[in-house]
Amino acid sequence: MVQKTAFRITAALIIVATIGACGPGRTFGSPATARPDVYTDANVRSNIETNPNNTIWSIFNRRSNETNVLVNKYLWSASLEVLNFLPVQSVDPFTGVIVTGYGTPPGGGRSYRATVLIDDPALDARSLNVALQTRGGAAVSRATSRAVEDAILSRARELRIRDNKL
Known part of the structure; x- marks a missing residue:
């Protein structure tokens, strides 16, 4: 058991040392076209080369203001409540995206799926984008998309009014 643990620690140290050796001026991987929206080896190299204070470990501390989108909590909750008949496939509260699978609304005969984007902290119609x-x-x-958006906005306003009464 002790030998197995020692082997794992040694292997981890070797991997860390190998990655740490890939500092500025060293190349690794095949050259890729640099796109700022795609995280590639070339982006890491260019980031390290342009800022000498960065190291290979800087990739783990990446913080971008672009991903810090504030989401209105009332629109978020209302979207999940109004579209509760659809199975949720993924949600990302940091970017304000809700993706659902196909589902049939109560009393309806046609299946729909929805993608909701909430891209502003304001409780406003411009903050909400629904694609069905x-x-x-x-x-x-x-007209159907508009009806769903109106239902979400109405529910969001109800939730806000209810919170203000507390």
């Missing part, structure tokens, strides 16, 4: 799609892949009519 049918199972066949066709976009839903603008």
